[in-house]
Amino acid sequence: MQQLTIARPDDWHLHLRDGALLQTTVPASARVFHRAVVMPNLVPPVTTVEMALAYRERIMAALPAEMTFEPLMALYLTADTSVAEVKKAAADRRIIGFKLYPSGATTNSAAGVKSVEALAPVLEAMQQHGVPLLVHGEVTDKEIDIFDRERVFIERHLIPITQQFPGLKLILEHITTGDAVDFVSEANENVAATMTPQHLLMNRNDLLVGGVRPHNYCLPILKRREHQLRLQQAALSGNPKFFLGTDSAPHVQANKETSCGCAGCYSAPAAIELYAEFFAQHQALDKLENFASVFGAAFYGFEKNQETITLSQSPWQVAATLDTADGPMVPYYAGNTLQWQVSE
Ligand SMILES: NC(=O)N[C@@H](CC(=O)O)C(=O)O
Numbered sequence: 001m002q003q004l005t006i007a008r009p010d011d012w013h014l015h016l017r018d019g020a021l022l023q024t025t026v027p028a029s030a031r032v033f034h035r036a037v038v039m040p041n042l043v044p045p046v047t048t049v050e051m052a053l054a055y056r057e058r059i060m061a062a063l064p065a066e067m068t069f070e071p072l073m074a075l076y077l078t079a080d081t082s083v084a085e086v087k088k089a090a091a092d093r094r095i096i097g098f099k100l101y102p103s104g105a106t107t108n109s110a111a112g113v114k115s116v117e118a119l120a121p122v123l124e125a126m127q128q129h130g131v132p133l134l135v136h137g138e139v140t141d142k143e144i145d146i147f148d149r150e151r152v153f154i155e156r157h158l159i160p161i162t163q164q165f166p167g168l169k170l171i172l173e174h175i176t177t178g179d180a181v182d183f184v185s186e187a188n189e190n191v192a193a194t195m196t197p198q199h200l201l202m203n204r205n206d207l208l209v210g211g212v213r214p215h216n217y218c219l220p221i222l223k224r225r226e227h228q229l230r231l232q233q234a235a236l237s238g239n240p241k242f243f244l245g246t247d248s249a250p251h252v253q254a255n256k257e258t259s260c261g262c263a264g265c266y267s268a269p270a271a272i273e274l275y276a277e278f279f280a281q282h283q284a285l286d287k288l289e290n291f292a293s294v295f296g297a298a299f300y301g302f303e304k305n306q307e308t309i310t311l312s313q314s315p316w317q318v319a320a321t322l323d324t325a326d327g328p329m330v331p332y333y334a335g336n337t338l339q340w341q342v343s344e
């Protein structure tokens with residue numbers, strides 16, 4: 001049997017939600033990942049250090065005694081975020097940075113930012129105090145086609161921000177286009193990107209051909225195959241600016257399989273296995289460790305984890321549904337076979 005041992009990975013983009021669902025989501029990620037950047041798009045959003053630390057307590061309370069896990073909390077940036085809050089965040093190692101959601105771009109983003117330009121004083125403070133900016137990079141103008149929203153956001157906002165604040169650490173989250181690959185590759189060394197399993201493994205045919213597949217619907221939406229190929233190339237290139245962030249984003253089955261379904265793929269139950277599938281498909285499993293366990297930690301200034309995990313080549317099937325406190329949930333890749341699994 002083929003085996004692969006790598007340093008324990010980290011998830012640089014994760015939605016855990018709140019309340020009783022933490023009993024499901026926290027162990028699902030902690031079984032593999034050591035650190036995880038926890039997204040703040042709760043209702044109401046996690047906008048202050050105080051709220052983030054209270055949320056972190058709820059997460060840690062849901063962690064089984066035999067597991068270790070280090071949540072790194074992202075704060076939700078709004079038009080009201082103050083320079084004082086930036087300084088407070090900079091002083092607390094449990095806070096990783098601020099997340100920019102353009103208002104209306106994605107799940108629970110109503111409180112998000114309407115004018116990126118108005119953020120200049122806060123971005124200035126983040127640059128000065130070394131606080132990273134995590135970005136959902138899509139414009140929300142009604143007249144901009146959903147498949148163009150990432151590209152337009154980069155042109156309109158990200159290129160200007162990186163020119164105005166070259167010392168700002170900026171992570172373009174869950175990239176989906178060749179335009180994003182080009183932007184990140186060409187930007188200065190303070191700019192990086194996370195990549196999800198679904199955007200590496202799939203393109204918009206997997207969403208729309210032969211019937212609409214709500215469990216492959218996430219934002220930014222899956223793009224055409226040529227963009228998928230550009231993302232794959234970037235992940236396989238060994239460029240340290242591109243690293244793992246699952247964007248695992250659980251929604252119950254009833255909210256996915258409906259006339260207006262929620263965006264988000266719940267990939268945590270098979271996350272590292274899905275990335276292993278991608279790298280194995282490209283005969284590049286030797287690239288998995290840097291992508292999953294080295295590049296992200298280095299970008300954020302953390303040591304590589306000392307612990308290891310071992311993957312074994314042994315086919316298994318992702319569950320069709322999972323029971324959760326909020327109701328049944330269909331994980332990403334449900335019912336499909338994966339070739340690699342984590343050994344206990
Ligand atoms: N990615 C998604 O499709 N959904 C995320 C939000 C996000 O990361 O944009 C969610 O919170 O459900």
Ligand SMILES: [Zn+2]
Nearest residue numbers: 106136173219
């Ligand atoms: Zn997002």
Ligand SMILES: [Zn+2]
Nearest residue numbers: 015039247249
């Ligand atoms: Zn997300």
